Amino acid sequence: MSATDDERARAGAVGLVLARPARLLGVEPFFMEFIAGIEERLAERELSVLLHVVAHQEAELAAYRRWAASGLVDAVAVVNLTADDRRPALLRELELPAVLVGTWEDGPGTARTPAFPAVRTDDAGPVRDALARLLELGHRRVARVSGPAGLLHTRARTAALLEGCRAAGLPDPVVVEGDYSQEAGERLTAGLLRSADRPTAILYDNDVMAVAGLSAARELGVRVPAELSLVAWDDSTLCRLASPPLTTMSVDVHQYGVSVAESVLELVDGLPVTERRSPTARWVPRGSTAPSPARAEVADGAAAR
Secondary structure, three states: OOOHHHHHHHOOEEEEEEEEEEEHOOOHHHHHHHHHHHHHHHHHOOOOEEEEEOOOHHHHHHHHHHHHHHHHOOOEEEOOOOOOOHHHHHHHHHHOOOOEOOOOOOOOOOOOOOOOOOOOOOHHHHHHHHHHHHHOOOOOOOOEOOOOEEEEHHHHHHHHHHHHHHHHOOOOOOOEOOOOOOHHHHHHHHHHOOOOOOOOOOEOOOOHHHHHHHHHHHHHHOOOOOOOEEEEEOOHHHHHHOOOOOOEEEEHHHHHHHHHHHHHHHHHOOOOOOOOEEEOOOOEEEOOOOOOOOHHHHHHHHHHH
């Protein structure tokens, strides 16, 4: 078959299924930036993204079956990998080319090279970095508002925070599970701040929950950053326009999407797929982090003398 005939046989699309509430896509910038990065790179080859939003993973599996039967896509990008994930096995069975995106493991605590190419993410390193920054500021009671516990990147971040706190001689941090929504951020933050031993710093798994947590602290009369430091994962306009602006673990999400598209293009071209990693999240300090209240009191006392 000639190259021209081969191009005509292609569907001209890459599939991306998001198993999450559709209402979150309108308020959470991450996936819009991620998809924009994929589309920018694919457009250079006149390919497009076929986006399908579903309520749960069963519906995602059904979408893959339909796409494989109809030849609607040339390949798929698989995001939000989970513990005991059924998608890789189904995609192998369907012989549907795929790129796995994010953290991947085979069994508890064991990483492996998957049967599909992957664009891997370091979720543990940035958590260790964020914790180190908070420890430097004197924080000893650190909590975390996480994403869904079944996601592998959630588990990796939680494990890194637990290990980091234990290594620093701190008690295990309180970790509460959210769903990336504003409602979860407000409710879970309020619960943490009403506890008897409330944290002096909270790490969030996305920007929306962090901004909502800032609002909850304000409602309860807890001053940020004088009494409470907040750190968001993923930077966005929401974080920059908050008052005070939120410190973030910032990821170049657009470049992340570009990297996924490059792996997909190599895959559909029948080339060896380069091992790629997403850009590493980096600490961007803003007005929502400051020395812990205890350290601030010591500094104020020293200044008074």
